[in-house]
Amino acid sequence: MWNQDKMGAVLLAAGYSSRMVKCKSLLPLGGLRVIERGINTFRQAGIMDITVVVGHWADELIPILDELKVSYVFNEKYSEGMFSSIVKGVQSLQAETKAFFLLPSDMPLVKSHTVRLLGRAFNKIKADIIYPVFQKHRGHPPLIGANCFPEILLGNTRGGLRQILERREGNAYEVEVFDEGILLDLDTHEDYQKIMTGYHRGDIPTQAECEAILVKMNVSEPIVNHGRMVAEIARNLALRLNQIGLNIDVHAVIAAGKLHDLAKGRPNHAQFGGRILKKYGYYKVAQIVAAHTDMEMNEKALPDEAAVVYLADKLVKGGGIVSIDERFSASMDEYAASAEAVAVIRERRLRAEKMEQTVEQLLGISLVMAARDLC
Structure with missing residues (x-):
């Protein structure tokens, strides 16, 4: 106040x-x-x-x-x-x-x-x-x-x-x-x-504003590059979905893609990043960023901006395009010693696969193949 x-x-x-x-x-x-x-x-x-x-x-x-x-x-x-x-x-x-x-x-x-x-x-x-x-x-x-x-x-x-x-x-x-x-x-x-x-961007940060936020948060160059790739894939997924009648805010998914890992390395980094963006007045992008690691999706609902960024993030590992299977298999191997972590990863994988299936059925294409074509 x-x-x-x-x-x-x-x-x-x-x-x-x-x-x-x-x-x-x-x-x-x-x-x-x-x-x-x-x-x-x-x-x-x-x-x-x-x-x-x-x-x-x-x-x-x-x-x-x-x-x-x-x-x-x-x-x-x-x-x-x-x-x-x-x-x-x-x-x-x-x-x-x-x-x-x-x-x-x-x-x-x-x-x-x-x-x-x-x-x-x-x-x-x-x-x-x-x-x-x-x-x-x-x-x-x-x-x-x-x-x-x-x-x-x-x-x-x-x-x-x-x-x-x-x-x-x-x-x-x-x-x-x-x-x-x-x-x-x-x-x-x-x-x-x-x-x-x-x-027309409303409260969505511009490219210059995104860059300033990343500098302020001292985000490393590899994470910045990862965000750029996620943003590009999210942009193109949004455009494809809009071509079949959806109303995805393209500016929002680009900004959220660039900023989704701005708090990477901190506990609960998605929620932490969302709180930072909310503090700066970027409420819509804050909600998308906060949901990018773990989100629920009603199987009967059409994908929204958060779903698009969520999927785009799952298709990128390091500097390359991977399938959701490859993305989660690597995580399963990394945390194999922890039964609790493996259970969480398995649940997240099932959610991501369901979301992937929904979008693929809408677009009639393989998401990983589409991502590789775009990049």
Whole structure:
């Protein structure tokens, strides 16, 4: 839990959007507008004191903000640049505000989980500024404490907000996040296409986010390579199943395939890895990872994402493709001295074989042969 009381958010939407010609904040994104995504990010994190600073596109934005029941202020000096909008936003904050999140409205992929992490850090550390950091790069939204407000409100700093924050670097704090969205904005049409792709992933980690998690967890290169192979097999199995009418989330199985062994070497590594991913806000992938060593499958049910990753993992040993028989025979030999372990392995093998039979009947192919063809 964290205390979000007396924290606000300022979204900047006063600029010209000159490189996009049209208002970036009103571009469609997954059935909503870009500006709505940013607003929802804060609301989902429990931040309700939200102000949008409008300017050049005010006539188009204000009706939408009224519809969303979001406060806004008009920056009559928007032509002077972003700092003038920041000043206007800080002027609008409630007197008791202890800190505010600052987010350009054209950054709609920031996760609400990231906002919560920053807020928790501020409550614990009491720094002047809390920065989110992804792969050693600071991004948005910084959480700016009330100690900075007086200097911002003077509004006469030539270097803008950056100069003010640089002077307080000694009391700044960085929070590592696995959220590529803190770096992605909408400056160009190419940026928009990338963000459209990112939106459709939902809470599934991107390739860069997967890599950052694996580095953070100090996962060895052999295990990383194993995960890549599992991800590729899972991807192709998912695509084949979708061709016959199933609705497997391909992005989810790729991410889970790459990350399924992120806690390898720890007791109950599947559940441990699932808890780590849940902590980072990747709930769907966390469930798949937690189930990858031992899972039940209703024989009458169609395979889902967890089943696809489970099977893909059983078809890979080391750097090569193996049959389920080969995979479990090796384990039986390794633990032959333990009757209890052998019983567990035998039960797992039966479950895997039943799952394999179900998928093979659906696809009309041998899974191990298909895997070898794919790789």
